[in-house]
Amino acid sequence: MxxxxxxxxxxxxxxxxxxxxxxxxxxxxxxxxxxxxxxxxxxxxxxxxxxxxxxxxxxxxxxxxxxxxxxxxxxxxxxxxxxxxxxxxxxxxxxxxxxxxxxxxxxxxxxxxxxxxxxxxxxxxxxxxxxxxxxxxxxxxxxxxxxxxxxxxxxxxxxxxxxxxxxxxxxxxxxxxxxxxxxxxxxxxxxxxxxxxxxxxxxxxQGIERIYVSEATFAAELERLKTQHTLDLQQLKEEMTTLRETLRVDRDNAQAEGFQKLKEETATHRETLRVEREEARAQDSQTLKDEMVTIQEKLRAEMDEAKAQHMQALKEEMATVREKLRNETDEAKTQRMQALKEEMSTVREKLRDDMDEGKAQDMQALKEEMATVLEKLRDEIKAANAQDMQVLKEEIAALRETPTAERDEAQAEPRAFKKLHAKKNPHVSLKATVKSSPSPTSVSENHAPPSPRVPFAVVSWGDRHSRVYFQDEEGWIREAWCEDGEWSTEDAGYVREKCEERIFCETIVKLNTPLAAVSWDNGNEIRVYYLSITNTLREYRWSSKSGSTWSRSCLDSVGVRVEADSGIAAIHSPHDNKIHLYCQLGTYHPTPANVHT
Ligand SMILES: Nc1nc2c(ncn2[C@@H]2O[C@H](COP(=O)(O)OP(=O)(O)OP(=O)(O)O)[C@@H](O)[C@H]2O)c(=O)[nH]1
Ligand SMILES: [Mg+2]
CATH class of the missing domain: 3.40.50.300 (P-loop containing nucleotide triphosphate hydrolases)
Structure with a gap:
């Protein structure tokens, strides 16, 4: 410029x-x-x-x-x-x-x-x-x-x-x-x-030249200073790196040393603490033990004293109570005896009254019941007689038309019936040859003079159990039984009175009724079938499920009338648990259509 x-x-x-x-x-x-x-x-x-x-x-x-x-x-x-x-x-x-x-x-x-x-x-x-x-x-x-x-x-x-x-x-x-x-x-x-x-x-x-020289010098010096500065910086950086490394190593060493020292100190401290704690614990334990012993002794002494006091109190109380009881017992005994006597005489008196009253009532009830039954029976007999009369009339009418020889033969059986009915004690007995089951039991008539047939039916189950049902001369249907192959009688050949049971008797049972019986479920269920004097089919049932007793069944209400001469057969079918009854419902014709179950 x-x-x-x-x-x-x-x-x-x-x-x-x-x-x-x-x-x-x-x-x-x-x-x-x-x-x-x-x-x-x-x-x-x-x-x-x-x-x-x-x-x-x-x-x-x-x-x-x-x-x-x-x-x-x-x-x-x-x-x-x-x-x-x-x-x-x-x-x-x-x-x-x-x-x-x-x-x-x-x-x-x-x-x-x-x-x-x-x-x-x-x-x-x-x-x-x-x-x-x-x-x-x-x-x-x-x-x-x-x-x-x-x-x-x-x-x-x-x-x-x-x-x-x-x-x-x-x-x-x-x-x-x-x-x-x-x-x-x-x-x-x-x-x-x-x-x-x-x-x-x-x-x-020399201003101008000098300026240019100065500018060059300036640039060179600037460059030199820059280089120097860079070198200084580099050196400084290296020194810093070395210093940093040294510092890091020193720090690491110091840290490691410190850590080790700390570890040792901690271990020592922990050990000291442990020892102190154990000592303290031992001391505490000893102190506790001493205290416990003292307390135990004190307690024992107190308990002994209390026990002694208590025992003394108890003894005194017991003596008092015993004395009191003794006094009370004599008096109470006398009183109780007196009360009992009075109570007993009252009860006896009451019982006597009740019995008299009950007897009178029972008698009255019996009388009424008897009157009802008699009335009923009279009606049924009347009806049956009328029926029989009708049958007889029909039979007489038929006989009149039948040749004499045939008539005699046909009348022989009814006469025998009449004879039997006329005799009060026809001396009917059953001879039973009872062998161990399942051998059949045979019963045969063993009496003379000839008597009407004694109807009977037999059931058996298991190896050696059987029941025989038959009708006695009064119309009772009786049961004779055999358990474990033994008839309950000394005379094995005869079913005697004492091993029989009258299971049911109704004057309405037809004399000389046909009998049929079935049993199942090992004798827990038994049914006996017979005819009433009106030739109505009846059933008597025995069941262990209903109290092991005999009772009438609902068949009565059905009112199945059968032919007067009909027999009865019954079987129990285990497949469908049903009873099949066979009887004659009308005049017999040998066609299967007339057989009903
Ligand atoms: N209004 C106004 N603006 C100015 C004046 N002087 C400078 N500026 C503006 O200010 C800004 C910065 O000026 P520069 O001349 O670059 O400043 P500098 O001192 O050289 O800045 P460095 O080199 O960064 O230190 C420019 O935009 C200029 O135009 C002023 O007197 N008046
Ligand atoms: Mg500038």
Whole structure:
């Protein structure tokens, strides 16, 4: 860059100006504008504007240290060059006053003139005036005054001869006259026109060449410093890694040692605790034992005493009770005996009355019952007689028509019946040849003179059990029984009275009735069939399920009338558990159709 030679009387020809300031303070913009305008001035000799790295907030530790390093580097580089001055830019709208470190101040001193005031070749340019809100220009001025007068970096520059100028990037926006502001080229020219500061660095008369050499040196030095910095960094990193590794190993070792120590301490502590606990437990146990023994002895003593007292009390009580009982017993005995006697005589009296009354009642009931039965019987006999009479009439009528010989033969049987009925005691007995079952039992008539047939029926079950049913001369149907092959009589050949049982007798049983009997379920069920005097089919049943007694059955109510001469046959069918009865219901004709079951 050229510097105007025509105005050389107040402008330095070999000019190198450092542009410094916070980050974003407008350094690059300033240089751009200045260079654009200064380039058109032919009279200017070479001038160089060097922008230093910016720093947002110089008070922030990290940025400040970074700035320090950069500025220090720059100072070193600039020491070799001829520095005409420093333009320091500051954003007026920034609320803080810049506070660079003492290191920076020292560097400024080195860059600037020696002695006091050392900052005569420094211009502080406040920027961003156009950004102040409308009507706050005065605030900007107050801020500028503050920068100049209050302690701080810019105050330091101001008191050491630095000039304060203002710049507005967009000057058309300014609310006041432009005259109060300076443009970048005018600021540069003003700085160049100021008397040269007596810098510690000697100025080189061969300005232009020197500048180029200085730039090359600057680049080389910068490169060297970069390399050095990289190397330093690398070395630092390696040292840090080694240190970190050493630290890690030390820490691991310390940890391991600590852990081992802790383990041992814990084990010792645990052992101590265990021993202490066992000792305490042993002591406790001993104390408890002693206490228990004491308590036991005390209890025993108390119990013995209580027992003795109790026993004494009991003895006394028993003696009292015994005495009382003795007195009471004699009296009570007498009383009870008397009461019993009275009770017995009352009961006896009552019984006598009851019996008399009961007897009278029973007698009355019996009489009434007898009268009813007699009445019934009379009716039935009347009816039967009428029927018989009818039958007889029919028979007589038939006989009248029958030849004499046949008539005699036909009448023989009825006569025998009449004879039997006329005899009061026909001396009927049964001879039973009872052999062990299942051999058949044969019963034969054994009496004389000839008597009417004695009807009987037999049932048997198992090996040696049988029952014989027959009708005696009074009309009773009797039962003779054989258990385990033994007839219950000493005379095995005859069924005697004592081993017989009259199971049922009704005067309405037809004398000389046919008999049939069936049994099943091992003799637990027995049925006996006979005819009434009206030739009605009747059934008597014996069942272990209904109290092991004989009783009439419902067949009576059916009223099955059979022929007067009909026989009865019965079987029990185990397949369908039914009884099949066979009898003659009408005049016999030998066709199967007349046989009903
Ligand atoms: N309104 C206004 N804007 C400005 C002014 N000065 C600079 N600027 C703007 O501010 C922004 C930052 O300016 P720069 O010149 O880059 O600032 P710098 O100091 O070089 O920044 P670094 O290099 O990052 O430290 C740019 O957009 C400029 O146009 C000013 O006075 N007024
Ligand atoms: Mg910049």
């Amino acid at each position: 050229k510097i105007p030679t025509s105005s050389a009387n107040n402008v330095q020809s070999d000019s190198l100006i450092a542009i410094m300031g916070s980050k974003g303070a407008g350094k690059s913009s300033f240089i751009d504008v200045a260079m654009k305008h200064l380039g058109h001035i032919d009279t200017l000799k070479a001038v160089a504007l060097i922008e230093s790295p910016g720093c947002n907030d110089c008070s922030a530790t990290r940025d400040a240290s970074h700035w320090d390093a950069e500025i220090s580097k720059m100072v070193l580089q600039l020491m070799d060059c001829s520095l005409s001055g420093i333009i320091y830019l500051h954003d007026i709208s920034h609320p803080k006053i810049p506070t660079p470190s003492p290191k920076i101040l020292a560097a400024f001193r080195k860059l600037c003139a020696s002695g006091v005031p050392w900052a005569t070749n420094v211009v502080v340019v406040t920027t961003f005036w156009d950004r102040l809100p409308a009507g706050e220009f005065n605030k900007g001025l107050a801020k500028e005054a503050e920068l100049k007068n209050e302690d701080g970096f810019l105050h330091e520059l101001f008191v050491n001869g630095a000039r304060f100028l203002r710049h507005a990037h967009q000057s058309d926006r300014l609310p006041i006259e432009n005259t109060l502001f300076s443009s970048p080229p005018s600021i540069v020219l003003e700085l160049l026109a100021s008397p040269p500061a007596s810098s510690s660095s000697a100025k080189d008369p």
